[in-house]
Amino acid sequence: MVHNNGHYWQIGSKPYKKFEEWAKSLGDIYRVQMGQQNWIILTSDKVVGELLQKRGKKYSSRWPTYYFYQILERNKGFIGSPYHERYRILTPIIHGILDQRNIKRKSDLFDTEFQILMQNLYQASMNAKNGLFPKFYFQLTSLNIITLLCSGKRTKSIEDPFYKDFENYMENHLQLIRITNRLGDFFPFLRLFTSHELHERVIRDRKRSENLYGKLIKEVMNDKEKKSCIIRDLLYKVEDGILDELDIIHIISNLFSAGTDTISASLTWIVAALANNPQVQFKAHQELDQVIGQSRLPTIFDEQNIPYIRAIVKESQRYCGPIYLGIPHYIEEDDEYNGYHIPANSVIILNQYGIHMDEKRYENPKELKPERFLSFTNSSAALANGNYENRDHFGFGAGRRLCAGIHMAELALLLGVSRLLWCFRIENVSPLGKDGKPIPIDMEKIRFGMTIWPEIFHVKFVKRHDNVEKVLFKSNSI
Template sequence: MGQQYWIILTSDKVAGELLQKRGGKYSTRIPSYYLYNILTRGKSYVSCPYNERYKMLTPIIHGILDQRNIKKNSKLLDDEFRILMKNLCKASTTEKDGFYPKYYFHLASLNIITLLCLNKRTESVDDLFYTEFEDLMGKRFDLVKATNRLSEFFPILKLFPNNNLYNNLVENRENVEALYRKSIKDVIDDKEEKPCVVRDLLHKKDEGILDELDVIYIMDTLLAGGTDTVSASLTWLTATLANNPQIQSKAHHELDRVIGQSRLPEVSDEQNLPYIRAIIKEGQRYCGPIYLGIPHGTEEDDEYNGYHIPANSVVILNQYGIHMDEKRYENPKEFKPERFLEFTESSATLAKGNYEHRDHFGFGAGRRLCSGIHMARISRLLWCFRIENTSPLPINLDKVRTGITIWPEEYHVRLVKRHDNVEKTVTPVILNATL
């Protein structure tokens, strides 16, 4: 690509050999992420090179999103899932011609992260925090698109700087920081001192471990990274299930047999719901929210299988290519949860082992593995609803909206409550939220 080598890994074996076994050589980020570095003052965890700062931040990020912390906040997450189901119940009643569920999933995903980070939630997609966050993230992703990064590939273009682009990058950065500073100030001003991630980060700031911008951009990493990927996954999977009523029927049978119709599924039920677990794994393979992983980089020359890999190359995991590999997955364009029924371990556990035994590569590979790997859940949606396509034709999953995350083109579904206990079960929450 111009003067820069790009190496695309479309083989599970090569991804395992390079990103896992030689992770020390392939775990950095590339200097060509300079637009994103302007946006984040070089403080982003996502684009941080594999250096001492990255090693310092990694246990902090992983500590926030590990299973123990999620379990500690299970009541908080449980309430938010109930609110999501309640809002979907309302939509299924009022939107007779169906609706696009993306915004319900997006609001719920954002609230889960803001509750963990800030002990605050957003009542509606019309609320100021939500609209500001959506607007700023949308502009950010537009600013770093490939057409704005041509000078990474053709250095001569640096002789003709785009001052308008630079000014827009700085403006977006300042607006993002102002939004987060206000949220952090709300935590500082909270007289009850309710526990949250940002309060813990502020303690580390007082101890001299972090500075103000570290706190802001750790928060940015969590909010930006934890909202789009989760909501995109659910939006894809809802469309896929609408196209496959026979798969829904099998899932409903398992849920009714194991859970019954008087309570919602809990995290502790997962081991007893192998078909639901298989649906989630197949969803990440078949219609994951990312086609190409965030670029890795090489800091030194390497040799692999007769190939010379120069230093400062871009190395990208082609998740979509691996997931559609017929040698690894029989009939890969078919949504078939049964292929994962024998996979009893979590994706997090499998991702740390041999590449041959992995279920999918939806959460990345190697040392830069996605930190939010434990958070995906679909069982409650299926416990509550039968998902119906409102069109006589299947939803076209080949039509996509591309970006850092991949979204299906807008579609409409109808969510039909499966039994009389749905609203009664999701209603008793302290919080009161409507979309």
């Protein structure tokens, strides 16, 4: 293992690229010095499997950052929680909410929201002569799924005040927790200069979170019909003395931030990738026409019969997924791996980007090739809990901190991709290049944060056949 000093200033604005570059010369596991922090970078399926999966108990904590644990003082969330007693209390609650059976019971909700999404894209495309950027429509759908699950509430448009409040809050929240705002974690002496300003920003962020999600909790508490929803189930835990209202706010905040951001970012990236690869769209259209026909929308029950669509979902999570480095793991005790010493109190980085671009694992990794996953019949959730060599991708993390919302994400992406391609041909509307074809959307231009977003691009959603309107708008109840 190579020990370097002071690499914080060398990783640049795209650390995943630098970590991938260093892995080629330093190996699949190496250490960098990030100020006063030891970072262990994992860039192979084998190392991830051996450490995060097989030694999950040691590697399942989270980085105790100054932002979360010194300034915030009380973090009872789930995603960023250390691997302690509180986390072990929350784990069965979260997994109970998001387990596969519960998500499948709500499949009608997903079905309805993705039909409304297609209606919205169809209508927006009719009024957008120069194409549109679909992010906000995907984000609205993801938000509605979460709000319906949590409180039975939905938002009708991206102009709705609740949507705008949420979008504004998330934009500020994700900016606040960017790594560039955590210099005090790497260089503690800087806290003397940044602590007050950061403290004020964190307090404002916390108040906005408590206000936004607190309103939802109050609405559920005041609902005379007592409709079943996640918040109501959590309120029963309050009555039992297991949780309090602030616990619910933190749990709901995690569900909203993770559930809306990753799914909507995934769908936005998929649209960009498909616009650049009309040959992939053509094959998908052929499969859909042969299996589904043109008189109904695809459903979750079609999954086993549309292997190419399923392969597009898997390949997109590898090729252009919304997570490049994930949420850091943390080890609190010394460990040894193949002669390498891993010091206690080290931050462990799962370099998903580096693994997904590994030519030894994925032939021609810079190409979108769904065919590489045609033989994969199991879900990503099932594969993630099995042998690391058989995994499709590492977009959902690894080990005991595997994404709790994996079942929801897979269902949403299957419906999103299958229905987008059933309804539309996705056309790139970029200016023409010297070859007379639209200049491809630049997949390297990104907004790097907790999740990865593409820079703004514009596409057209062109209806594929005359039945699109008839099928999409057949029900007046939607």
